[in-house]
Amino acid sequence: MIPAAFEYHAPASLDDATALLARLGEDAKILSGGQSLIPLMKLRLSSPPHVVDINGIPGLSYVREADGVLAIGALTRESELEESEIVRARYPLLHDTCRVIADPLVRNLATIGGNLAHADPANDHPATMLALGAEVVARGPRGERRLPIASFFTGPFETALVPGEILVEIRIPAPAARSGGAYLKLERKVGDFATAAVAVQLTLRPDGVCEQAGIGLTNVGLTPIKAVQAEASLRGKRLDDTTIAQAARLAAAAAEPSEDLRGSVEYKKDLVRVLTGRALRKAVERAEGRR
Amino acid sequence: MRVQLSINGEKHEADVEPRLLLVHLIRDVLRLTGTHIGCDTTHCGACTVLLEGRPVKSCTMFAVQANGKSLMTVEGLEQNGKLHPLQEGFMAEHGLQCGYCTPGMLMTGYAFLGQHPTPTEDEIRVAISGNLCRCTGYVNIVKAVQHAAATLREGAAR
Numbered sequence: 042m043i044p045a046a047f048e049y050h051a052p053a054s055l056d057d058a059t060a061l062l063a064r065l066g067e068d069a070k071i072l073s074g075g076q077s078l079i080p081l082m083k084l085r086l087s088s089p090p091h092v093v094d095i096n097g098i099p100g101l102s103y104v105r106e107a108d109g110v111l112a113i114g115a116l117t118r119e120s121e122l123e124e125s126e127i128v129r130a131r132y133p134l135l136h137d138t139c140r141v142i143a144d145p146l147v148r149n150l151a152t153i154g155g156n157l158a159h160a161d162p163a164n165d166h167p168a169t170m171l172a173l174g175a176e177v178v179a180r181g182p183r184g185e186r187r188l189p190i191a192s193f194f195t196g197p198f199e200t201a202l203v204p205g206e207i208l209v210e211i212r213i214p215a216p217a218a219r220s221g222g223a224y225l226k227l228e229r230k231v232g233d234f235a236t237a238a239v240a241v242q243l244t245l246r247p248d249g250v251c252e253q254a255g256i257g258l259t260n261v262g263l264t265p266i267k268a269v270q271a272e273a274s275l276r277g278k279r280l281d282d283t284t285i286a287q288a289a290r291l292a293a294a295a296a297e298p299s300e301d302l303r304g305s306v307e308y309k310k311d312l313v314r315v316l317t318g319r320a321l322r323k324a325v326e327r328a329e330g331r332r
Numbered sequence: 333m334r335v336q337l338s339i340n341g342e343k344h345e346a347d348v349e350p351r352l353l354l355v356h357l358i359r360d361v362l363r364l365t366g367t368h369i370g371c372d373t374t375h376c377g378a379c380t381v382l383l384e385g386r387p388v389k390s391c392t393m394f395a396v397q398a399n400g401k402s403l404m405t406v407e408g409l410e411q412n413g414k415l416h417p418l419q420e421g422f423m424a425e426h427g428l429q430c431g432y433c434t435p436g437m438l439m440t441g442y443a444f445l446g447q448h449p450t451p452t453e454d455e456i457r458v459a460i461s462g463n464l465c466r467c468t469g470y471v472n473i474v475k476a477v478q479h480a481a482a483t484l485r486e487g488a489a490r
Contacts, residue, residue: 042372042373043353044351044352045351046349046350046351046378047350048350049394049396050334051396072394072397075392075393075394075397076374076392079374079392079393080352080373080374080392081371082351083353083373084373092350094396094397096397119406122370122385143462144377144461144462145387145440145458145459145461146377146380146387146388146389146440146462146463147374147389147392147462148385149387149388150383150388150389150392150393168394217461231461231462232375232462292458
């Protein structure tokens with residue numbers, strides 16, 4: 042399959058890239074890892090007249106923790122996240138997530154910034170970032186702004202980014218003591234999108250009571266879903282069979298899946314309930330240092 | 333656009349349209365036809381090549397993105413008329429039936445063994461999970477990779 046013809050641009054700096062994107066407006070698409078964009082272009086579901094390749098811009102690939110924040114450069118490949126010692130040791134939810142995206146070959150090119158900016162509700166990082174309470178940094182011709190992830194996804198394949206802006210960094214609050222998280226995904230086979238997936242991040246007090254809970258849902262709605270009622274039901278409570286079952290029911294109620302080859306509405310909602318329960322238990326184990 | 337790249341240590345240059353896929357540059361322009369095109373939809377991995385040492389799907393990259401980069405294809409495995417231990421392993425363990433996925437399996441396996449000299453079966457299966465064998469000959473593919481790992485370890489010990 043051959044994509045429609047386009048004009049290729051490879052700016053060498055962020056300033057050049059944002060100026061170019063501002064000038065080209067809706068006619069341009071950003072090429073990051075290309076693992077979603079190029080398949081869409083080959084199927085001619087997307088035929089942008091201009092492609093702006095940001096891979097040649099230096100300084101957009103890093104994973105570093107400083108001042109209570111894990112900062113990840115938008116061009117960081119999924120395989121680099123997977124291999125990052127700090128992610129493995131301190132951000133189990135993120136580590137779980139980057140290991141189940143597509144397949145190992147795709148992960149050698151796919152980037153975390155692209156996964157978020159593409160805003161496919163079937164992508165995995167969005168739910169994880171909702172659970173983690175992340176922020177994204179957007180750089181445009183007039184400078185930088187920070188956007189809370191909860192207001193970033195405005196519709197299917199739509200974000201709060203405006204033409205001319207590039208997502209340059211993801212910022213995740215460093216976990217407090219007794220924090221843990223987990224990402225559980227059911228996929229029919231490696232490389233398929235999730236039938237459903239659930240991201241959970243918890244912080245417990247020393248007495249075991251839940252201080253903070255984040256829950257994000259993948260591929261059960263037109264956008265990634267933050268299960269706010271399920272989150273609220275856990276705060277101030279001890280996580281036991283009853284509170285976990287209640288939160289799992291509330292997460293299922295927040296899901297708005299549509300029927301497709303992967304399953305019926307009822308099946309997917311119940312899958313969210315089951316995965317939420319399991320993810321909460323795993324997150325508690327990790328928060329308590331039991332793995 | 334003018335593209336310059338190195339494949340298997342050899343410099344190549346070509347004038348390409350930006351929309352030309354890397355796999356088409358490799359096969360149709362440079363006539364290195366060992367790399368296969370299977371699904372053409374980023375699923376099967378028959379088109380796997382190494383980009384700066386990492387296995388990637390060459391049907392899901394534009395040729396212009398490889399400008400200035402160093403690539404390795406299946407033609408680069410054989411050295412001085414001698415097959416690579418991984419190729420020997422695929423022969424010894426019957427790691428191929430129709431052979432269509434083999435170039436991709438070999439490239440993924442080559443990069444993987446460089447990082448994992450003593451792999452477990454599980455590690456091999458995860459590593460090749462982006463390469464599909466439609467003959468479903470995975471059992472012997474795993475054995476072939478293990479065979480090569482053992483040969484390479486012997487070579488290193490000698």
